[in-house]
Amino acid sequence: MTVTQLEKDITNQWAELCPVAGYTSGWPQNKDIAHLFIPTTDAVHEANAKIGALRKRLSEISDADLRTTADKQLTLLATQLAWPQPGAAVQDCGDGAFYIKLLNTEFGRPDPKGWLPGFLDSAAKKIDFETDRLTKIPLDVTHRRQCLTAAAYCDATMRILEKDHSAKIDTVLKKLDHFKQTVDGSFKGLDADDIPTVIHVLREHTVAPTYTDGYPQLLADLYDFAPSAADLDTTATTWLGQDLTIVKALAAELASLLKLPRGSSVGEVWAEAGRKWPVGATSVKDAAKTCANFADTYLLEVPDGLSLSPTPPFLVPMITGGQDIAVDFLTAKPQSCLYYTEDKTSALLTMLNVVVHEYSHGINFVLSAQRAGSPLLNLAGPMQVPLTEGQAFWREWDFWHAAADIVGHSGLTDTQHRYLNLYGQTTCQQSQAIRAAQLETYIWRVVRHLRAMCDVEVNMGWRTFVDFLDQASEQTGLTEEFLFGECFTFLAQPGYAPAYAIDGIRYGQLQQHAVAKAGAVKDFNTKASALGFYPWTICDRKLQT
Numbered sequence: 001m002t003v004t005q006l007e008k009d010i011t012n013q014w015a016e017l018c019p020v021a022g023y024t025s026g027w028p029q030n031k032d033i034a035h036l037f038i039p040t041t042d043a044v045h046e047a048n049a050k051i052g053a054l055r056k057r058l059s060e061i062s063d064a065d066l067r068t069t070a071d072k073q074l075t076l077l078a079t080q081l082a083w084p085q086p087g088a089a090v091q092d093c094g095d096g097a098f099y100i101k102l103l104n105t106e107f108g109r110p111d112p113k114g115w116l117p118g119f120l121d122s123a124a125k126k127i128d129f130e131t132d133r134l135t136k137i138p139l140d141v142t143h144r145r146q147c148l149t150a151a152a153y154c155d156a157t158m159r160i161l162e163k164d165h166s167a168k169i170d171t172v173l174k175k176l177d178h179f180k181q182t183v184d185g186s187f188k189g190l191d192a193d194d195i196p197t198v199i200h201v202l203r204e205h206t207v208a209p210t211y212t213d214g215y216p217q218l219l220a221d222l223y224d225f226a227p228s229a230a231d232l233d234t235t236a237t238t239w240l241g242q243d244l245t246i247v248k249a250l251a252a253e254l255a256s257l258l259k260l261p262r263g264s265s266v267g268e269v270w271a272e273a274g275r276k277w278p279v280g281a282t283s284v285k286d287a288a289k290t291c292a293n294f295a296d297t298y299l300l301e302v303p304d305g306l307s308l309s310p311t312p313p314f315l316v317p318m319i320t321g322g323q324d325i326a327v328d329f330l331t332a333k334p335q336s337c338l339y340y341t342e343d344k345t346s347a348l349l350t351m352l353n354v355v356v357h358e359y360s361h362g363i364n365f366v367l368s369a370q371r372a373g374s375p376l377l378n379l380a381g382p383m384q385v386p387l388t389e390g391q392a393f394w395r396e397w398d399f400w401h402a403a404a405d406i407v408g409h410s411g412l413t414d415t416q417h418r419y420l421n422l423y424g425q426t427t428c429q430q431s432q433a434i435r436a437a438q439l440e441t442y443i444w445r446v447v448r449h450l451r452a453m454c455d456v457e458v459n460m461g462w463r464t465f466v467d468f469l470d471q472a473s474e475q476t477g478l479t480e481e482f483l484f485g486e487c488f489t490f491l492a493q494p495g496y497a498p499a500y501a502i503d504g505i506r507y508g509q510l511q512q513h514a515v516a517k518a519g520a521v522k523d524f525n526t527k528a529s530a531l532g533f534y535p536w537t538i539c540d541r542k543l544q545t
Contacts, residue, residue: 003373003374003375004060004061005060006054006057006058006060006061006070007061007066007070007374007375007376008375009054009057010054010070010073010074010376011027011330011375011376011379012027012029013047013050013051013054013074013077014073014077014379014381015027015029015030016029016037016047017037017047017077017080017081018037018380018381019033019035019036019037019096020033020036020092020095020096020099021379021380021381023099023103024099024103024326024327024329024380025327025328025329025330025331025378025379025380026327026328026329026330026331027330027375032112032114032115032118032119033096033099033100033115033119034115034118034119034122035118035119035122036092036093036096036119036122036123036126038089038122038125038126038129039081039084039089039129040129044081047077047081048078048081051074051077051078054074055071055074058070058071065534065538065542066374066376066377068534068535068538069374069376069377069383069534069535069538070376072224072383072535073376073379073383075221076221076222076381076382076383079214079217079218079221079222080222082214083213083214083218084133085146085492085493085494086134086137086139086143086146086147086183086492087130087134087143087146087147087149087150087151087183087492088150088492089126089127089129089130089133090126090127090130090147090150090151090154090176090179091150091153091154091492092126093123093126093127093154093158093172094150094153094154094155094156094157094158095157096119096123096157097119097123097154097157097158097160097161098157098160098315098318100112100116100119100161101157101160101161101314101315102312102315102325103327105312105314106309106312106337107327107328107335113162113164116161116162116165117165117168120161120165120168120169120171120172121168123158123172123175124168124171124172124175127154127172127175127176127179128175130179131175131178131179131182134147134182134183135182139183140206140207140210141187141190141201141202141205141206142202142206142210142458142464142465142491143183143210144183144184144185144187144190145190145191145198145202145488146488146491146492147179147180147183148180148183148184148190148191149489149492150492151176151179151180151183152191153318154176155173155176156317156318157318158172158173158176159173160314160315187201187205188201189201190202190205195481195484195485196480196481198484199466199469199480199481199484202465202466203466206464206465206466208464209458209461209462209463209464209467210458210461210464211459211460211461212458212459212460212461212494214494215229215459215460215494215495216228216229216456216459216460218494218495219232219494219495219498222382222383222495223382223383223385223386223495223496223498223499223536224383224386224535224536224537225495225498225499225502225536226537227502229456229460230456232452232456232498232502233452233453233456233457235502236449236450236452236453236456236498236501236502237449237453239445239449239501239505240446240449240450240453243442243445243446243449244446244475244476246442247266247439247442247443247446247476248266248477250435250438250439250442251264251265251266251269251270251439251477253435254269254273254435254436254439255268255269257432257435258272258273258276260272265477265478266443266476266477266478267477267478267479267482268477269439270439270440270443270478273347273349273436273439273440274346274347274348274349274350275347276436277347277348277349277433277436278346278347278348279342279345279346279347279348279351280348282348282351282422283342284322284340284342284345284351284355285308285310285340287351287352287355287422288308288338288340288355288359289308290418290419290422291352291355291356291359291399291419291422292306292359293415293418293419294399294402294415294416294418294419295359295363295399297413297415298402298415298521298522299395299398299399299402299521299522299525300363300522300525300526300529301363301367301522301526301529302363303363303366303367303370304366305333305334305335305336305366305370306335306336306337306338306359306362306363306366307335307336307337307338308337308338308340309337309338309339309340310339310340310341310342311323311339311340311341312339315339316341316344319339319341320341320344320354321340321341321344321345321350321351321354322338322339322340322341322345322351322354322355322358323338323339323358324336324337324338324339324358324359324361324362324365325337325339326361326362326365326366326369326380328369329365329366329368329369329378329380330369330375330378330379331369334365334366334369334370335366336361336362336363336365336366337362338355338358338359338362340354340355348422348433349433349436349437349440350440352399352422352437353396353440353441353444356392356395356396356398356399357392357393357395357396358392359395360388360391360392360395361388361392363529364387364388364391364392364528364529365378365388367526367529367530368529368530368531368532368533370530371530371532372530372531372532372533373532374532377531377532377533377534378532378533379533382493382495382496382499383533383534383535384533385496385499385500385503386499386500386503386536386539387503387507387528387531387533387534387536387539388533389499389500389503389504390499390500390503390504390506390507391504391507391525391528391529392504393445393448393500393501393504393505393507393508394504394505394507394508394511395525396441396444397441397445397508398521398525400434400437400438400440400441402419403419403420403423403430403434403437404434404438406420407420407423407427407430407431407434408427408430408431423437443478446476446478447478447483447486447487448497448500448501448504449501450472450476450483450486450487451486451487451490451497451500451501452497452498452500452501452502453468453472454468454472454487454490454491454497455490455491455494455495455496455497455498456498458491459491459494465487465488465491468487469483469484469487472487499536503536506540507528507543510524510528510540510543510544511524511525511528513544514543524543527543528543531543
């Protein structure tokens, strides 16, 4: 595929508005991030004028699907300019510091000392800008907590930068302190690390549901959703009911195996399963390699360019049990590394779930970058979410189901034996662990359905976040603290959670249809991973053929 000048120009515009992602991608225009985009009135006006001029040239792209993608990328950029989320500018500054340190120390990018002062000056200005902007718009207590979360992340990432520029780093940290004081108001405890305290403060100061400006149009403009917000909520609620029935039946069955009292909650059974099947002698590294080999043989092609590494000490506070990070995805040599933190995940089945999920991201990013052809099909941003998160969501089911399909069978290959041995050494041990893995898989399905419902219901102003939390905990048997951690973060990105969950189930439907028709799950999954990040409606159509 020959890349047109318009494709390059749109990518340049994306890189100008998203310089951290542009730098991470390896795009030639972004050799550094000495300057962050600050959305002043004049800057936004100029950017919109450039977007309008690019849109007038869409006829330069002959392929209809790629032309639609180009149009959608421009709409996406304009939407992000029109509806900035509270605290997102501070999050962007934190991301800049994170990737500056990571790319220099882990991926061999040139030392940033020559332009790091410019980045720090720009970050200070951007934080000042966001602080001033937020004084002029209404913020409920939920928005304020989102802002404080972004500020804590930015504070942590700024502190991992080289100390040669300590004076400028200190200036940024002082700007962050002012930002936190501005958004914190008089809500004592809102910035606490202790989640029960935060939930208490939210409950005490939440007055009424709040509608999010721009929602639900954001669903269509950012994530290419066709159904209405109400339809999405109905779909997620229906799937929640179906999967929760399975979860509760599995929990009751496993409670007996685990010698728990009758009537133990789902959360109690899940916690005990984590103790029954600990990580133990199975290292994350060995488990990841075993899963990758199994995937490459039976589920999808695993490309060159993937790596696995313990989380560097300076990043441990910012990375959970595991996280895939893609870099150089707009170059001829895309890379993706799965970072894992051994001591953050003690439960074997949770660890396997994390490995499978994050590896799916890496495979998707690298295969797409290698084969999709146009930079427009690999721009980091919301357009990636439905396909890559949908695949990762379903890949968890793939791996559990593959184990359930082969356990107890004779004539297995060495690759199959090694995969089953992750669950135990005997057929009885494997069968029990795989049953618990089904509970693990379905609990995370339930969590994704809840996230989608939370996104729609809270952003549409149908209910408050704390009301949602109360009902979700009562309905599922999972703790409020756990559900807070799994749902709250996504509220900062309206539309992300429904794209994750709804399109994940749809991906599974497409896969099952393709397998029933052609019987080649690996071919389908590889095709999907290499397709490129078209708008979801186009991905859906392409995956039907």
